Amino acid sequence: MKNRRPLSLRVPAPETRPGDEPDFSGVPLSGAGEVARPAIDVRPRDISELSYALIRVLDDEGRALGSWNPKLDPAVMKHGLKSMLVTRAYDDRMYRAQRQGKTSFYMKSTGEEAVSVGAAAVLERDDMCFPSYRQQGLLISRGYPLKTMMCQVYSNAEDPLKGRQLPIMYSSKEFGFFTISGNLGTQFPQAVGWAMASAYKGDDRIAASWVGEGTTAEGDFHHACNFASVYRAPVILNVVNNQWAISSYQGIAGGDEATFASRAIGYGLPGLRVDGNDFLAVYAVTQWAAERARANLGATLIEHYTFRAEGHSTSDDPNRYRPADAWKSWPLGDPIARLKKHLIAIKAWSEAEHEAAEKDAVEQVRAANKEAEAAGTLGTHPPSVKTMFEDVFKEMPWHIRRQRQEAGV
């Protein structure tokens, strides 16, 4: 058995780096409408090929095709389109605010708006979302006040989180938006627990959670899938595969070896891969998973195939590790442009309406920002310092009270 060849360590690397032309030849491109929609009570093992395909509804001409077509009322689509426009305008404005020194940090969701806005259109208001930090579209779709979001970003006196959280780490129980954690992945099994609680109580609410493809490597991803499977929790587990985790491409998370949707297979869960830039497909797949959950059939894992159009955050410069302007050649396009094309194709929308909606989005954001800035930007009108000592516990214990006294507040 000896006389063996030496082994070597394989470290995955992406096809292209700065200076190269982006190469998206590996992107799966099943045609719109090609993949069939199974019944919600299908045995997961019988649909494992859906973990490798790509569920798409909208084709390049803006037509909605196939059995996954959710056949939405145009009003729902228009609300989705507008929410995506507002999300993009909001991201742009807040990004600039950070550059202007009005806050310390910001993270955009540009290019991935359909992932959260599409889901928001399916979920009920009393369902609970356990987001990562790139699902601001959920709050915006659900009508959470932009100004309040901005006050959070500015950590000002009107920030409902009292300046405690890093910008973008919103929280609103009222809007079914669970408090965002800086620690990746922790919310995934928490969502499962929340869903188990709903089932335990005999209620009808379901939960949904989102992690990036990079975050699937955390142990909590495994716990979420496993507990969801064992207790058949009514939860939708979303993996947003935007191809990048800060500077590391999806192959470092294991994506070159198998799809993230296929992680579901080993837990006996359905794992669906969807074109994350196709609002209708995201809607349809989320709806399928929601119906399944509500029918007490348990959890679904969804991989949203999309692309992080910009830097990871304001602290990041993507041109250091990937070809410049990579998003421009992303074969699945821009979710806003694609839904717009569809609405125009079915004559529910026009270029003029779109232009007006774009302007309106920018204007809404501008107006909200004016109010938010009036309430203060980072450091100008902070919440009262004494609130720093509150809410560690329900009742303030003696040692924290003493520290507050020491701080003189």
Add this chain to the structure above:
Amino acid sequence: MKNRRPLSLRVPAPETRPGDEPDFSGVPLSGAGEVARPAIDVRPRDISELSYALIRVLDDEGRALGSWNPKLDPAVMKHGLKSMLVTRAYDDRMYRAQRQGKTSFYMKSTGEEAVSVGAAAVLERDDMCFPSYRQQGLLISRGYPLKTMMCQVYSNAEDPLKGRQLPIMYSSKEFGFFTISGNLGTQFPQAVGWAMASAYKGDDRIAASWVGEGTTAEGDFHHACNFASVYRAPVILNVVNNQWAISSYQGIAGGDEATFASRAIGYGLPGLRVDGNDFLAVYAVTQWAAERARANLGATLIEHYTFRAEGHSTSDDPNRYRPADAWKSWPLGDPIARLKKHLIAIKAWSEAEHEAAEKDAVEQVRAANKEAEAAGTLGTHPPSVKTMFEDVFKEMPWHIRRQRQEAGV
């Protein structure tokens, strides 16, 4: 969308409980030789059905069938059989020793001996095993002195681990047996790191690790699979599905929803399920995985389908949570009886030889135990107390030295 049916929480439960007849109708029973052996450089996705089948070589008549038949030299099989006999005799003796108060704790591997003894027959002496606590068969097959094992169990002055570890938590670098951890699953990703190191160095050694099916729920299982996949580590990841994790059946670990072998699929690893009571099948599958690893093709996950014949440990009474004598009706039989039958069928063995080998095993154990007991049982001849303060760090720092002085040793 309202007016929905209430949800309910599903908690899995086994088919049978104490008082019931054991029901093994769910056990997969593909016939011996039925499953074909793929080439080692197969694309994992093309053999995903092997995660659901059961690779078997020995049939009920003791014939070795099919393309997985490793066609072993009878000497190898006899060594395996004898190692299993010694393992069983060792387990029995040590179990009694605990009952006699000679040590605090013991764990048997009865019924699962083929899992470790079969692997030991494939792996080279300089490959590293990262066992859980039920692979004593590895050490025994590799010729590690029984007396030394017993000294560990007795925490006596000749215990190479100086009385520090709970009984059965052996360690021997020389015999390629990594120090056993009391914390479940931690060794699984460590084995991957060790294998990555071998590849990094351009060496040709591979690693293997074992966890119970219950332990697959730990985050470390996920890390092991993921890192092994990403870096194509030369490692064999074994899941010993002995159906029970202390009192909880494999469904609590997710086994009712999918096989443990199928966990491999989502990482793009081959996942094989093997009859763990079939020495030849365990050998063959391990050999396939070892060849694959040595050919720089990366890791394999193997589910060994077997049954924990006795209690979880000496602290456990299985009759409190499962039908009494369940093992008697286990459809995959006893690994020793099955290999014996095969050796007799091919005329390489006889009842008389078997009886002699059984006696010899008991005798070896008896003799070793006599020596070990002479060196002390728990509390009678412990190692020197001052060793308690050694090996926390390579050099003893002042604070530990001071504590040693305070202890007066």
Add this chain to the structure above:
Amino acid sequence: MPAMNMIQALNSALDVMLTKDPNVLTFGEDVGFFGGVFRVTDGLQKKHGLTRCFDTPIGEAGIVAVAIGMGAYGLRPVVEIQFADYIYPAYDQLVSEAARLRYRSAGDFTAPMTVRTPYGGGIFGGQTHSQSPEALFTHVAGLKTVVPSTPYDAKGLLIAAIEDDDPVIFLEPKRIYNGPFDGYHDRPVQPWAKHPASEVPEGHYTVPLGKAAVLREGNDLTVLAYGTMVHVALASAHDAGIDAEVIDLRTLVPVDIEAIVASVEKTGRCVILHEATRTSGYGAELVALVQEHCFHHLEAPIERVAGWDTPYPHAFEWDYFPGPKRVIEAMRRAMEA
């Protein structure tokens, strides 16, 4: 009033709360059908049903995470970590999540949950069934840490922990599950039945979190202890013939500073006991608090008697366990300084 050992008292606390509040449920490894490896949840599944007391996968992080989600929903989960030595995989969920939820959401989301776990040595459990990790929780803002030392307190404190709206780490001294252990391992072990604190009411009552108990009054020396070490302290004070005041802290965070200060101001001497490794153990915080609050009353250096800064070795149970010999030596040093 029935005499209960600590296991029965804890079981009774869970039974009372499962009966009283439909939002209480309990789960963990082997806690369901089997009733837990230490039998604390014995009979609860049968009595209250499969969804109220159940087995979980072996994934401590998952167990705690799921409990956090349930807490956020409005339930009051009580989870068992089979041994405190196995709580580390759940450490991130406890520290980054359970402890932070209320703060970071400004009270919008909370995690009213209790994490029960047997801790400590004295049972020949070796290094991975003997650890005392309390200091790893007392350092974390947002967690309460509780350690009972008698059946009566165990039940009352556990009910208080379950009813508390903050996450509570509830450390159960497994050495005294069945009887009070005074550290004299070579003497016959007493069952709880002979101890007054084994008289445990059947129904609902609480022992408040944050309140220590003076178990022995004395004028010359203050001993601060919790869990098993409380019994070692009592035996040692008795055997040393020292007029020591023995305080059972019961809650480590928030600690009952008033009880500590009142005693040390009276005695001027202090010995602190725990099983955990000495360096950066909770004893260090107690030393710091005592010297900060009572500096001018102190007549001798505060003594710490603790586990050695090594793992807990199987063969050396009684060399490692901080028993009466070491405790009495420390008391004498404190008296003579």
Add this chain to the structure above:
Amino acid sequence: MPAMNMIQALNSALDVMLTKDPNVLTFGEDVGFFGGVFRVTDGLQKKHGLTRCFDTPIGEAGIVAVAIGMGAYGLRPVVEIQFADYIYPAYDQLVSEAARLRYRSAGDFTAPMTVRTPYGGGIFGGQTHSQSPEALFTHVAGLKTVVPSTPYDAKGLLIAAIEDDDPVIFLEPKRIYNGPFDGYHDRPVQPWAKHPASEVPEGHYTVPLGKAAVLREGNDLTVLAYGTMVHVALASAHDAGIDAEVIDLRTLVPVDIEAIVASVEKTGRCVILHEATRTSGYGAELVALVQEHCFHHLEAPIERVAGWDTPYPHAFEWDYFPGPKRVIEAMRRAMEA
């Protein structure tokens, strides 16, 4: 000798060791092609190759576990945890495995590995990019914990850590990566170039683990600090006009007890500083050690200045950070007591 900031010094340490020892390799989230979010591994992949400096999946437990396996093989892995706030998922592997391997195998297997991680506040990182978890490691028998405060020490200590045969937690005070920060956030920030300790030799040298440095001699008061707080201590002593001796501990375990005792016996007063939350912080251990060793020399209660027992809130960076105002107050209290 080139002037280096702390990032360059750490990069140089890694470069020197990668060049010198083929068994050294480094990996972590974003450390490969990109060179780390703080750029500490910048250029190392390009220079030393893909297998010697590479990216990992986002799984801290996996990163540490893999390093343990590599250490057992005979390599000397250096891993980066992107922020100390994200080390908790790896806590079990560090505490139950890295720290225990040598002991439980009686020296048969060891884990010579270094875990680098940026810690501490002062960068508006909010509660999950500002934590100081050192006490969670100092309590663990089998781990060494190191915190540099200058570029010179950072390089020398990191090389010593990599060459050490025990696992080392190497906490990098991120606030002073680019310049020494004295806590006066409203004054202009100095670059390292103006500081003498930015003169860093290009080649191999070590600063020994376990040895503190007296950075300012004084007779009236001893200040114990590490990391960023060393610079706050120096500025505060200067501004308060107190003849304080400032000791930079550099290694927390094993701590340089001789340096501490020599100083406190001389001064009789002691102030301890850290950014971590106060309760059960490493300061508690220092208080305990000082009062145990120097009780009869102490003229005032030992003071602790530390982070509040709350998470580190984004909006209150300077209210939370234990800056000169609080440090000077504590010094004055210690002097006046």
